[in-house]
Amino acid sequence: MVDSSFDLDSELSSLPKEKWLGDDYLFQLGGFWHLPQAIHVNRVINQFQPLPSDIISASFPEAGTSWLKALLYSIINRSSKHRLTVENPHSLIPILEVRKLCLDRPKYAHFLTYEELKNDPKNHVKNLAEFLGCPFEGEDVEAQVQDIVNGCSFEVLSNREVNKAGGFPSRIAFIPSNSFFRKGFVGDYEEHMSAEVVEKIDALIKEKFHSFGFIYRV
Template structure:
């Protein structure tokens, strides 16, 4: 029987990626993985979705629906249900997870560069991160499962590298089936980053509106404390399957954190790689300043249906910027709310 033809991208992926790491998703499926078009949205869960509590929030231009204790954008509720019912993880899958505006873009880049370093040396002139935004390299799970595009995920060769903002209960089959890498961030800095990000779409949005929806938990994927706790508890229970990172620690010691990441992924850096500077090359390639200066991150939008410029992902990248936007009273108020929500869990943001 003749071998069926395939595209050059997919043939290359089939030959190399199963041995050497993930391939850029945009090279096989185009730049359409964040949000599906309205006509692709599934209606099979319409009755369940219609019965869910709803709210409007400053951080979302769409209605939020409360599903299993979390506020999700209305068009991602079907994705959550489908993920719970249909997502079939593979043993060598890796999922990068985060609450929005907590270091997602940086961690996507670092994880891709670390996993794919055999196929794409980080110092190479043709590295995918030099021509693609980090979000174009990883399929976004809710974007695919919202529009019934799971087949695109199934078609990817192993090992697959994926991204999600979903709370852990929405991907219940992931642990202990595969590996998850989660990143958290001081909620005060998260609020500031989110406000600036949304301001590119809604310049009139008051900072106080985003602050208040964070405090009461009514925000996309919120409450943030429940989101963080789900992954943190999983990391405590299964440290071999869930790596819990802190944005501030990544800022302080990116090379050390990349070594931790590689070890967790089962691909620690060899003595030869250490000697040749591979770790430093990954850190440099994925650094905020380097990524911000690339043309791929200066032009275009995140998605045709989410017209926020890609450069909105690279505003500041620092820690502690909240002092320039919050009064001491606001900061104390948010800290007190988070501390109360975390009481008795063993987790605290004060370690940051």
Template sequence: MYSFGNLRNLEVNTNEKLPAGVENKNFFCRGEDSLSEEGKKLLSILPKEKGWIGSYIYNYQGCWTSPRFLQGVIACQQQFQAEDSDIILVTNPKSGTTWLKSLLFAIMNRVKHPIFEPNHPLLVKNPHVLVPSLERTFYVDGQVPDLSTFTSPRLLATHVPFASLPKSTSSQIYTNFIEEMFDLFCEGLSLHGPFWNHVLDYWKQSIEKPNKILFCMYEEIKEKPKIQLKHLVEFLECPFSIEEENCGVMDEILRMCNFENLSNLQVNINGKLPTGERNKLFFRKGEIGDWKNYFTTEMSDKLNHIIEEKFQESELKFSYV
């Protein structure tokens, strides 16, 4: 009665919703039964802990992940062949991924898809479709896609920590459980966490390889979008021409890719990804400091202490208020 397969196929979990409007089926991703035999054997020996919504997460190469995405990570490590021209966006979940995907797509495709065209792909497709994830789209469930036909430079994304990259290369519906999830986060038990390891590893790599890795923060882009966008195109070696600047291309990219515009497009209100997730779930508020509406004073103090402790030996500074 309580098996994953049985619960997932119940009518209430197939077609009904929570009072907040979230579809029940969103809580039933594929379970361990969908794993390959190799994946099941690996899970049996990996450290595991209870995840944020009841299922288990597993520690693989120092990173916590779900069974399904673990198989995607392994398949990606074994099969993905990076190219020098690849552009790979690496983020923590819920840290501005959708926005950055839209900006990258608009920047890198502004010749093929002029930003002023009425049927620009960003107006009719979700950014996660246009800049797909390695472990969550291409290699999920252990698939082996053929990426050789993709036009160069390939725009790709991942949440995978640096240590797990292929060698060739939170509050609206869980309010009742926020304190429990907060404690798990503080213990490092979050998908693709610990958060601080994920951030520090890429930050250190950006110092060592400044021509290969650009490290940026959501808050910096939010506060100074034009400056950060210019920084981004210069890093990608595709700076705006004088003609583009005079024609307002940069301003139009920022307008098209801003939170209000993307979140109000029909494709993002009513559409779904091929994997079944509703596009609107990728758009929350797009604000800095909204955490203050949910954290207690004790939670805020605890998080500040953790950030100070984990990042004190680096020059990395956070501005999240």
């Protein structure tokens, strides 16, 4: 629940600003410079009062976010999952862009990596449904799960017309819908990083996040 009386223009007028790109300005808040929409997000977060039924999806960009959103929407809204044929997953689940929380309070947080989801999508879809409080039921559970896995697959989503054309306007640039769908496989890092760099990253992750149960392979 968020205070709907928040006036972004009034808020921006009270903050220091500097010229950025084109006609855009950056605004200073909390010692940092932000785009206008970030000011709004910051205020929303500060005012946000979560309800027990709220679901917050948090993921790194280019790490299966579109796929996860499609799965979440399909699991929760099974009777209307056909909307994914005409709407981008990001339109259906707006962007609000931790492991320790998942370990300490597993009832309230579910941790999932892209690699795990790619390796065993059916079981992870079942686990997500259980976590969300809407488990699959009936004699055709496997068929229900497979239907969602198929409908939210990279091949299906990336080839839908709604995800090949159009996009999302922003203050910085127009974001094409197809930019949310890249290659859809694990291991693309090998095209951009040497084995030595990968080893260094793995070692750093192991050092910093070993106690949280992270895997140590990029």
